[in-house]
Amino acid sequence: MSSVTPAFFTAEGDHFVPQREAANPWFDHAVAGGPISGLFGHIAEQRGLIGEGFAISRMTIDILGIVPSAPLTATIEPVRIGRQVRLNRINLKHDNHVVAQALVQAARLLDTPPALPSNGYPAPEDVAPGTFLANGSLQRIVRTRPLQGSVTRPGPGQVWLALDADIVSGTLASPFVKSCVFADFGNGVGSATRAAEWSFANLDVGIHFLRDPHGEWILVDADTIAGGNGHGLARSTMVDAEGVFAIATQTVFVAPGSLTPRMEANARSAVG
Template sequence: MMNSKSDMIPHYFVDDGGAFAPSGLARNPWFANAVAGGPIAALFGHLVETAALDPDFEICRLTIDILGVVPSIPLIPRIAPVREGRQVQLHRIELLANEKPVAQAHLLRARALDTPPFPAVQPHPAPEDVTEDNFLVGASMAGAIRTRPIMGRVREPGRGVSWMRMDGEVVRGVAASPFVKACLFADFGNGVGSATHAQEWSYANLDISIQFFRMPRGDWFLLDAHTEGAGNGHAVAQSIFADSDGVYAKGTQTIFVAPGRGAD
């Protein structure tokens, strides 16, 4: 039984014997009684870390597909190998609701080797040099997510850049690692770097793809995001992810563009 201190920490899910029950903080902003993409991505990160996978392989890519509206009911994971080669491994992870797959992830890993680095440029100021502010509007996880914005703002069109920190838990009673937090923030690109006003055009993401150079480190994570599209109902949100040591990943989201709540 959890003690009162653990119960007070903001969290997205409760592990009830292998079924992950969403809390109210995991609510989807687009649909009632549904789970948002960020908590889903973070839960996949938790499942990756807790799976019994070969430790000699490095995570290269995590791709997440949202297969429909994810209902706010207990979600049951299912993990299966797709490829188990000497140099590359690929696993599929599914989340089931009422025995139906509602989201899936593909985890690509390569054998760890000592090779020359090709670091990406990180032109942004360090988190300690940026003033803290409420950048995310209504997506702060009951205050557990703090931000230090550099450019833009959620729900305002244009490129957005901000340092972010998450001091809550994805699964109650389990400290979230930098990797799990990075999976959470990978879902934020379509909001941070949106190209439209939410009341005029919605921009829900259909998937999340993260290409990792290395595993993230520390407490503060930078997201630099913008969205591009051809005016035909879908677009691509592109994100750069960094920590205090530099860029650790790049990512994309496929965005479904449709009339917003305030549109005629």
């Protein structure tokens, strides 16, 4: 058995090359939202967008159409570099065309009174392992300890997640970068519809960080609300062993659904 750690991307010169683990469950030959979010987190961390004495307070990611499973490059554009706040835009490009972008906001660290939600969740070691995800490639690299729900059933969901993969091969993914990946899971963890009937693909990801995450396990507590007009909002509370560290949102595009053959096979295996 290979000892090489799986990865969503490999770095080849200035390019990030998607691997099979990054496959999009909705579209063939495309990259999924979680790996895209994780790549933005990796770039922010590796290229110094956080900065000494600062912490990420917000990251908003817009997916500007289908991100192809092809070499991608990243450019960084400063938007605001102030004493208290730094804001940078990361553009992810294919063939010099922007396919996704992220605004990364970092705020100066100060010693201030905390106002965190109470942590009423059981610790990951107190929750039994179980099958929660329906995507075959993710099942190989994401361990799950479910508390409530499943991606195969509509309704709120709660699940501890641990990622056994690098975002970019050869670079150990930090808890911050892994949390960027899992922030994209909310529309599946807490879906409001069945994928065979109504799609729930997300158009964006927004993450408000209250503090830096720590440890191996991250819990996503998610639900989805919708107004019956073609779009909705997935909302996720993100938790580590120390408590709540972020709130994430996704705009969900709702349309008559159709599962790809790969999704149908994964869904059958998950419930069979």
